[in-house]
Amino acid sequence: MNAIAQGTDMTIEMAARVADFPILGRPVHGRRLVYLDNGATTQKPQAVIDAEARFYSESNANIHRGVHWLSQHSTDLYDQGRERVRQLLNAAQVEEIVFTRGTTEAINLVAASWGRANLNEGDEILLSGMEHHSNIVPWQFVAQQTGAVIKVVPVTDDGELDMGAFSQLLNERTRFVGMCHVSNALGTVNPVEEIVRQAHAVGAVVLLDGAQAVAHQRVDVQALGCDFYVFSGHKLYGPTGIGALYGRRELLDAMPPWQGGGDMIHTVSFERSTYAPTPQKFEAGTPNIAGVVGLKAAIAYVQEVGLEAIAAHEDALLQYATEQLAGIPGLRFIGQARQRAAIASFVMEGIHPHDLGTILDMEGVAIRAGHHCTMPLMTRFGLPGTARASFALYNTREDVDALVAGLHKARRVFGLEERSA
Amino acid sequence: MNSFGDLRELYQEVIFDHNRKPRNFHALEEATHRADGHNPLCGDQLTVYARVVNDVVEDVSFIGHGCAISTASASLMTEAVKGMPVAEVEVLFKDMHAMLTESHPDRDLGKLEVLSGVREFPARVKCATLAWHTLHNAITQAREIAKTE
Numbered sequence: 189m190n191a192i193a194q195g196t197d198m199t200i201e202m203a204a205r206v207a208d209f210p211i212l213g214r215p216v217h218g219r220r221l222v223y224l225d226n227g228a229t230t231q232k233p234q235a236v237i238d239a240e241a242r243f244y245s246e247s248n249a250n251i252h253r254g255v256h257w258l259s260q261h262s263t264d265l266y267d268q269g270r271e272r273v274r275q276l277l278n279a280a281q282v283e284e285i286v287f288t289r290g291t292t293e294a295i296n297l298v299a300a301s302w303g304r305a306n307l308n309e310g311d312e313i314l315l316s317g318m319e320h321h322s323n324i325v326p327w328q329f330v331a332q333q334t335g336a337v338i339k340v341v342p343v344t345d346d347g348e349l350d351m352g353a354f355s356q357l358l359n360e361r362t363r364f365v366g367m368c369h370v371s372n373a374l375g376t377v378n379p380v381e382e383i384v385r386q387a388h389a390v391g392a393v394v395l396l397d398g399a400q401a402v403a404h405q406r407v408d409v410q411a412l413g414c415d416f417y418v419f420s421g422h423k424l425y426g427p428t429g430i431g432a433l434y435g436r437r438e439l440l441d442a443m444p445p446w447q448g449g450g451d452m453i454h455t456v457s458f459e460r461s462t463y464a465p466t467p468q469k470f471e472a473g474t475p476n477i478a479g480v481v482g483l484k485a486a487i488a489y490v491q492e493v494g495l496e497a498i499a500a501h502e503d504a505l506l507q508y509a510t511e512q513l514a515g516i517p518g519l520r521f522i523g524q525a526r527q528r529a530a531i532a533s534f535v536m537e538g539i540h541p542h543d544l545g546t547i548l549d550m551e552g553v554a555i556r557a558g559h560h561c562t563m564p565l566m567t568r569f570g571l572p573g574t575a576r577a578s579f580a581l582y583n584t585r586e587d588v589d590a591l592v593a594g595l596h597k598a599r600r601v602f603g604l605e606e607r608s609a
Numbered sequence: 610m611n612s613f614g615d616l617r618e619l620y621q622e623v624i625f626d627h628n629r630k631p632r633n634f635h636a637l638e639e640a641t642h643r644a645d646g647h648n649p650l651c652g653d654q655l656t657v658y659a660r661v662v663n664d665v666v667e668d669v670s671f672i673g674h675g676c677a678i679s680t681a682s683a684s685l686m687t688e689a690v691k692g693m694p695v696a697e698v699e700v701l702f703k704d705m706h707a708m709l710t711e712s713h714p715d716r717d718l719g720k721l722e723v724l725s726g727v728r729e730f731p732a733r734v735k736c737a738t739l740a741w742h743t744l745h746n747a748i749t750q751a752r753e754i755a756k757t758e
Contacts, residue, residue: 217615539677540675540677541651542651542653542675542676542678543620543676545732546616546619546730546732546733547616549732550615558651559651559652563652571652572651572652572653572674573651601616601620602620602625602677603625
């Protein structure tokens with residue numbers, strides 16, 4: 189069976205999954221909702237919605253507090269959630285998983301804790317030109333506090349990381365490398381194994397931002413060899429407000445806590461406090477227990493569907509979308525990396541992305557228009573923003589067709605195309 | 610209602626005209642006032658220039674880039690306020706703001722009425738108000754870059 193035929197089979201199989209997502213049954217502006225803003229957040233399957241509701245109906249109590257049965261039950265569910273995340277990322281130990289509010293908080297944790305403890309004046313922080321603001325601004329805070337310097341790996345015209353420049357920028361002063369696994373604005377899949385290998389060769393610690401990766405491919409942090417890996421539950425069909433940090437045990441054990449409060453302590457007196465072991469040391473206060481339960485259900489869902497099947501389906505869909513979009517006059521893709529995942533970013537001559545967004549919205553087609561929280565990347569391409577269609581397991585060829593029809597309509601509204609075209 | 614339905618409420622022909630051929634679209638060398646405006650949500654960026662003599666806006670212009678709504682709003686604004694006393698510009702600013710965000714003011718706003726459809730598209734209101742906030746900042750000498758918050 190050739191790749192395209194296989195992709196078609198996957199597409200048919202996945203179409204049945206639409207029914208798992210109740211929101212996809214609602215109309216928007218009287219039209220069928222065509223949700224192509226999955227890079228911003230994915231929709232939630234009924235299994236995730238039910239898991240959260242069931243937690244509050246049947247299991248709610250605070251964790252790690254309790255002699256009472258319900259607290260132990262809630263604690264068990266929370267711990268099972270951590271084990272699920274360990275499985276998802278294939279971390280060696282469950283203690284290497286720290287729950288956070290999401291990717292942003294996870295990066296801030298690493299910057300505030302590892303960064304302040306380990307970076308000194310003149311040390312270099314190496315980021316890429318395609319980072320999300322969440323992997324730029326926390327490092328600017330740390331650079332200001334420590335005197336470390338931020339260096340940036342440029343992006344090629346095709347939207348790939350300039351690996352030649354990366355190798356040249358790496359040196360013995362490079363203490364930290366922070367890169368996205370998959371670019372949220374362009375869909376570029378970065379050669380993260382090679383990045384980790386080269387960074388480790390100069391003794392740098394590597395954080396990979398997996399926010400756009402975990403829902404689209406299998407991730408194995410041991411195989412990648414990275415030191416930190418971060419992601420958000422809500423881009424993985426899970427709830428908002430929950431995400432995770434993977435950190436190698438030796439690093440996490442050596443890092444100071446970053447927020448103080450209940451649950452992260454061992455003993456407290458006014459003279460001095462001692463801290464709980466990893467990972468509780470990094471989880472001050474009552475965590476998002478229902479979020480963890482929802483995230484566990486989301487991971488179970490994608491594992492049941494199968495990450496390989498999801499990747500094959502989305503690759504086939506992206507290929508179809510690329511072919512169909514290429515036929516629209518005046519449309520130009522931004523980011524043509526050889527390895528891309530689930531994202532088509534483009535601009536249209538004569539129509540601003542924001543206007544495209546509004547006209548598509550009236551057709552029920554939800555896309556993202558703007559800078560995608562990657563202002564330096566937009567500046568590099570000389571654009572105020574792009575239109576971005578980002579795909580998930582429940583998207584179909586009909587969704588792509590609706591996008592293409594909507595873009596032709598936008599051209600007609602703007603007088604760039606006749607009705608018959 | 611034509612085949613474009615509600616969209617025509619937003620994208621009226623006058624708006625396309627001003628988007629394609631923005632009026633007073635240049636820097637103003639003899640400007641006495643200027644301000645920058647930025648809508649971080651969509652990246653729209655513009656600079657508004659004004660030459661104010663004896664409390665009258667004798668000349669006004671803008672440069673920058675943005676969507677059709679923000680470009681047309683800026684262009685229409687420069688046509689409307691040229692030659693207008695500053696005090697009247699401030700009243701017009703308030704009336705435009707009301708028309709775009711809350712309810713229509715008591716008086717007819719002439720050609721600017723083409724922007725009234727924007728109110729039905731909450732995500733686009735800031736596109737239309739950007740130029741007006743920026744002009745307001747320019748002539749009241751506010752130092753900060755105008756935001757649409």
